[in-house]
Amino acid sequence: MTDETVLAAVRQFSQSKMGNDETGHGFDHIQRVVGLADRIGQSYPDADRLETLTAAYLHDVIDEKLVADTAAASEEVRQFLVGQGFTTTQIDTIFLIMDNMSYHKTLDGTAKPLPLEGQIVQDADRLDAIGAIGISRAIYFGGHFGEKIYDPAVKPRTEMTHAEYRNLNNETIINHFYEKLLTLKDLMNTTAAKQLAEHRQQVMLDFLAEYKAEWNAEA
Numbered sequence: 001m002t003d004e005t006v007l008a009a010v011r012q013f014s015q016s017k018m019g020n021d022e023t024g025h026g027f028d029h030i031q032r033v034v035g036l037a038d039r040i041g042q043s044y045p046d047a048d049r050l051e052t053l054t055a056a057y058l059h060d061v062i063d064e065k066l067v068a069d070t071a072a073a074s075e076e077v078r079q080f081l082v083g084q085g086f087t088t089t090q091i092d093t094i095f096l097i098m099d100n101m102s103y104h105k106t107l108d109g110t111a112k113p114l115p116l117e118g119q120i121v122q123d124a125d126r127l128d129a130i131g132a133i134g135i136s137r138a139i140y141f142g143g144h145f146g147e148k149i150y151d152p153a154v155k156p157r158t159e160m161t162h163a164e165y166r167n168l169n170n171e172t173i174i175n176h177f178y179e180k181l182l183t184l185k186d187l188m189n190t191t192a193a194k195q196l197a198e199h200r201q202q203v204m205l206d207f208l209a210e211y212k213a214e215w216n217a218e219a
C-alpha cells in the first residue's frame with residue numbers, strides 16, 4: 001500500500017469517529033490540523049510525513065474530552081493501525097505523540113518530550129486554537145458547556161492544575177484567552193508555526209480590545 005492509500009483509510013477512520021462532536025473538536029478541526037501539519041512539515045524534510053499526518057488525523061479520537069473510555073478507544077485505534085500495515089515502531093511513535101501532545105499534560109508537567117513529528121502536530125493543533133478560528137472555537141466550546149461570555153468581576157486564573165482547567169464554574173470565555181489562548185504563541189515548537197502564530201495572535205488581541213471597548217460603550 002502507498003502512503004496515500006493508507007492516509008485515505010486513516011482519514012476515513014478519523015471521520016467516522018469525529019463526525020458528531022459538538023465541542024469544536026469535529027472533523028473540520030481535524031482537517032485543519034492535518035493541513036497545517038502538512039504545511040509546517042514542508043519546512044522539516046526529516047519529519048516522517050506518514051507518522052505526522054496519521055497522528056494529526058487521530059489525535060483527538062482517544063482524547064478524554066471526547067471518549068469516556070480512553071483505553072478502549074486506544075485499543076481500537078491500535079488494531080486499526082495494525083490492519084493498515086503500520087509497524088510496531090510506527091504505532092508506538094504515533095501513540096507517544098497522541099498521549100503527550102495535549103495542553104493539559106503540559107499543565108501537569110507529565111508530558112514526555114515529543115519527536116519532531118509530534119512537535120509539528122502539537123503546533124498545528126495549537127494554531128487551530130488561536131486566531132479567527134480559535135475565537136470561534138472558544139465561543140462554541142464555552143456555549144456548549146454553559147460558560148459566561150464575559151464578567152469583568154471574574155479575574156483570569158494564573159496557575160492552574162488540570163482539574164482546575166477542566167472546572168468550568170466561574171470560567172468565562174474571555175478569560176480563557178488570557179489563561180490559555182494568548183500563551184500558545186510562545187509555546188510553539190517550530191519556527192514555521194511561530195511565524196504563523198504571530199498574525200493569529202494579533203487577530204485575538206484586536207478582538208479582545210474591540211470587545212472590551214464595545215462592552216464599555218467606548219466604541
Ligand code: ADP
Nearest residue numbers: 065102103104129134137138141142171173176
Ligand atoms: P487540548 O486538546 O490541547 O488539551 P483543550 O481540549 O483544552 O486542548 O482545548 C481545545 C480547545 O477547546 C481550545 O483551544 C479552546 O478553543 C476550547 N476550550 C477549552 N477549554 C475552554 C474553555 N474553558 N472555554 C472556552 N473554550 C475552551
Ligand code: NI
Nearest residue numbers: 029059060125
Ligand atoms: Ni485537536
